[in-house]
Amino acid sequence: MSDKMIENNQVTIIGEIASEFRFSHEVFGEGFYTVEVLVRRLSNSEDKIPLMVSERLVDVDQDYRGEFIYVTGQFRSYNRHEETKNRLVLSVFVRELTFVEEEIDASKTNQIILEGFLCKLPVYRKTPLGREIADLLLAVNRPYGKSDYIPCICWGRNARYASGFPVGQHVQLIGRIQSRNYVKKLSETETETRTAYEVSVSKLDCLEND
Template sequence: MAKKYVYSCIDRANITGTVDAVEENTPFITDKFVNLIVYTSRKEPSTAKDRINVVVNKKLLGNITEGSCVKIAGAIQTKTVNGHLYIYIFAYDITEVEAGTAMDTDQLKFEGYLCKKPVLRKTPFSNRTVCDCVLAINDRGMSYYVPCICWSKNAKKMAQSAVGDKFYVSGRLQSREYVKNEKTYVINEVSVYHIDEFSFDSEDD
């Protein structure tokens, strides 16, 4: 049985999707772990899928392999290796489920501090208002720097915030491709559905 994780802050991820690959040699894991490439479907009418890294202790893996449909509970974490930021779900529990019996899910809830000035902009094609920001999750002496994108009202709210402000965030971990030097890369970021600014006055009550 997996050891129950004790949260020192809010950082919860629930993912259901299909394992596309099992990687043992990736820059952000040690020998005790594997990285699962899990694909989750976005909500209709979109047919897009998000590619998510899930780090799992080998002891929890069981018979899970490529093609397995899995349900994962964990936390969002990041690690920078050679200047590249890797974003992944660190799994505390993973269960294989029968294909077709569970809808794909991609749900994140966490608390984080704004650690650099947010950037308000318009998307190039749809001209939507968005805000790019980075939130730091501080958990048990570690800091995980999570790139986020906020939309519409959330974008304007985040753009008016100051470095050091604390937020409760709910959203999903999305992936997107970009091309650099004729090579295609995949990056992840949190698409924010809802944000609440944390009041330090309320914490003292």
Template structure:
């Protein structure tokens, strides 16, 4: 028997950019959203969307450092006439953390490849593969999570067929890019993806 909670585990410690704000109601419960800032060992900052049910926020100061146990969730965000895949850390437990707490950003996913991975080489000659992973959760739903693999894991991912079940471990990261439209206009956007550290066929 598969336990859905074991297929999607995220642990994060970082700093809230501000107090979480009421955003929407889900199954009768108010969901609060905001941004969690986590520093990488390189010094780069990942600024990640975070969502939390109101019942988890009792006793949380609302700003400063927090530790979160969460799942990486996806949902469709309507933009004009099109839908865009949006990603958030959906908190299952959250607590205040000491201001000097070490940053943490660990994700473990078990899911199925939705389509063939896209293998490519960056201008800096790094080999990467773009992966879309479907991760089951309760109530017959699934989260579709963009992932990126590097080097050996990228080559491995490129050889896998859609439908292959894998375990992927890494971190959730943010990445800035520019979206170019057919009319020549441009718009700055942020992509969220799991940067793969290890990839294993189940």
């Protein structure tokens, strides 16, 4: 993998393991497992972030709930087919994993750097209290012609700035991965609470398109 492909998607997270490892899939004899970590915000609320971890990085048969880990990797997506629709599933693909004694300053526990291209027009709006928000969908290239599609949300001046971006705009951003719960209507009488993941953007820059 080229250094450029690694640099355009960098995640660093420190958090508390909140689940057991669950088998996801196998590639060329290497098993991959999902696990959730709780990452504290400055407000002391928490984001529950899913990790995708190779069995070669950690003993996936052990229960590490309550322990803290430091991970680096990439934020990745894939489409999971559900009935008649595809659902975008996001997780942090872990490259390095280290157990740490305790959680450190919350301002340093969750950072992501992305470089990619807008694949749809930004959706700009204001909250009832007048706060400006813009939703972006960023395509981040991976080797072998693959891309990850990462939902991002901008606030305030960044939202106003991003609202005028065209499809295909080349951007670089710094932010944090956050989780939020929402209610999905399955039928007239049935609903389900799901968790969505997105990047909350703190810094946004336009780059020249190649």
